[in-house]
Amino acid sequence: MKKEIKTYNPYNGEHLRTYEIDSKKALNKKLQLAESTFNNWKHLSIAQRIELLQNLANEVDSNIDELSELISLEMGKPILESKSEIEKCILLINFYIINADQFLQDDLIDTEAHESFISYDPLGCILAIMPWNYPFWQVFRFAIPTLTAGNVALLKHASNVTGCAIAIEKLFLDAGFPIGCFQTLLTDHDGIEELLEDDIIKAVSLTGSEKAGKKIAEIAGKNLKPSLLELGGNNACIILKDADLDKYLDTIVKARMQNSGQSCIAAKRFIVVEEIYDEFLDRFKAKVENLKYGNPLKEDTTISCLARKDLAKILKDQIKASIDLGAEVLTGNKSNGAYYQPTILTNVSSKMPVFKEETFGPVAAIIKAKSEEDAYEIASNSKYGLGTMVFTSNYDAAAKRISNVEDGAFFINEMVKSDPRLPFGGTKNSGYGRELSKEGMLAFVNKKTIYINK
Template sequence: MKKQITTKNPYTGKTLETYDYHTKKEIETILELSQSTFNSWSQTEIPERTKLLKNVANLLETNTLEYAQLMTAEMGKPISQSIAEIKKCATLCDFYITNADKFLSDQIIETEAHESFISYDPLGTILSIMPWNYPFWQVFRFAVPTLTAGNVGLLKHASNTTGTALAMEKLFIDAGYPKGCFQTILVNHDDIETVIAHDTVKAVTLTGSEKAGKSIAVLAAKNLKKTVLELGGNNACVVLDDANLDKYIDTMVSARMQNNGQSCIAAKRFIVTEKIYDTFLEQFTGKVKALKIGDPEKKDTYTSVMAREDLAEELENQVTKSLEKGAKVHYGNTRKGAAYQPTIITEVTPNMPIFDEETFGPVAAIIKAKDKKEALDLAKNSRFGLGTMIFTEDIKSIYHNISDIPDGALFINEMVKSDPRLPFGGTKASGYGRELSKEGILEFVNIKTVYINK
């Protein structure tokens, strides 16, 4: 009897679809097709690759609602945010359509040789292991630069977004990509090691938890395969004395609550200086109370259910343990199944789970700091290093602190977010390597030195 995946709608609880896992024989066939496709795809000229990428962008625009509804059904993302995610994927395509040729062109280097240059050659089959929280975007930010560089891709998606994974495979085929250029593999964790060890697979990229990242890094290292890991985050949102709350309070709320709080780059810890603390808490609470909660398929819904009930239970456990250590519920903190009410917890200090750990859901931890120095020290007090945001009107003084923040990103008067034009990734327990921008498309190429004498 074949092993199966069953997807469920987290809002209604209804079963969506049941899928068979690929057998070992089917996995081998997929890998063989991947290799044979790479042999021809890698020789395809970049203008031809970007022509097909334009087809992808057009299909995303044409089928935006269809793809968005699928995401919403599988993991509960409010439909307006699902639509925005699809549109962002189209923007990503446009970026590499415009820039891929420039990024991948040979770079002439003056040496004693008659001619010397750097060539950027594709590696082969790249395996991606992706999570459910941004089921299109996180796959696309891997797939678009990777395929455009001349590689081929394999996707092992989260089981609860299997329908989305298969829809993306069909999308690339419909856009005209060769069969085998982008394939979804339906495998469980027991089969991942076999896939990684296969000679066809040249590198692995994973977006997920720290635990998953460590596991995949060990498997890849054992087989001498390169990895790019984008792992968890515990981002600080630092609010200084002179922050313009009237202008930015909505941004701060979105930084925690969008996507039902299920984002690695969400603001998890709000570190607020004491002079502005009361005003911030009042305004922040008012905005959170006003959020529209309900059916994710309705356009005016801002927050809804979490993707699975076990995830909501895990978040509840982190909050409960923090309350036992002295934190206080300021607002919210009720759960029904996978639905977790947007919540504000105050009197949070280090050594509480909601300070130290990644909280993946709509819970805002509020920490009071004496001044700017203590606020920045608290922000840096984390095992993670994905991003930090600081709200202040004194931009000039923050320039002196840029090198003090050891994260992969620092955003001033804006929430941390990914942008095709800028590299994305973390430090410390948040992983290594970069996605997007020029840096992202060069992660999975052979940076080859070519030296020619006459």
């Protein structure tokens, strides 16, 4: 019996489509095609690749409504947020159109040689294992710099966004990229280890859970292949006594509730100094309760369901375990199917799941800090290291903390977010390696030393 992937609308449970999983023979054919395509693709000039990037930007832009709707149907993201995700993909493409040539230029190094420099050669076929929460953005931020550097890509996307995965491959083909340059694999996780062990696969990039990251790193390491891991997080959002709530409260709410709370870099632990605690709690609660739940395809919906029912169940268990340990529900904590009501928990301690673990949904854990110093110490008490954000009017004092924050990002008076112009990635159990910016383009290249004497 042939294996299948079925996709569903998480908002109403409606069956969307059924896809047949690739057979072992089909997967092998895609691997062979990737290798043969790479042997030609790597010789194309940067100018030729950039021309294809421009075609791709046009394709994405001309299909923005259809692509946005596909995101909302498959994983429940409010339609305006889905559209913003697609627009961000276009921004990313345009960034590399402008900068790719410069990023990939040989670096001349002054030595005793007649000529010495570093060249950047593509590695070959790179496997990407991507999540469902930003089904286009996560793939594009891997694929655009990776392909432009001269590699080819195979995508294993999350099964619940299979339609998005297929649509992405079609966009590359319609833009004129060679067949085999970017391919989607319809397979389950059982086939990943065998894929990684194949000599055609030269490296792997994974965005996903800590558990998945450890497994992939183990397989990649066993096969001496480079890996880039962007894993979970439980980012701290520090609210100091001089925080400008009039100016930044909407940003603070968005930092937790955007994408119905399903983001690795979302603010998950709100650490509030006692001088502003009561005011913050009252105003934050009012904003959260004002979020409008509804059909993700409607533009007035500001928060919708989670991407799957099992995700709501996991969140419910984390919240219940935290309540059993003494957390108190200030608002929310009702659920139905894939829907989870925006929830605020107070009296949160470091022993609770909502403090220690990554919570993937609309729950904000509030911790009262005795002082500014205490707030930073609480924030650093985490096995994760994606990002920390602090809201304060004393920018200079916050800037002095930069070297003390171990995370991959430190944002002052802004929510942690990814930007094509800046490197993105984490520390500790949040993974290693960097995407985006120049670092993302050089993630999967051979930095080759050239030394020439006459």
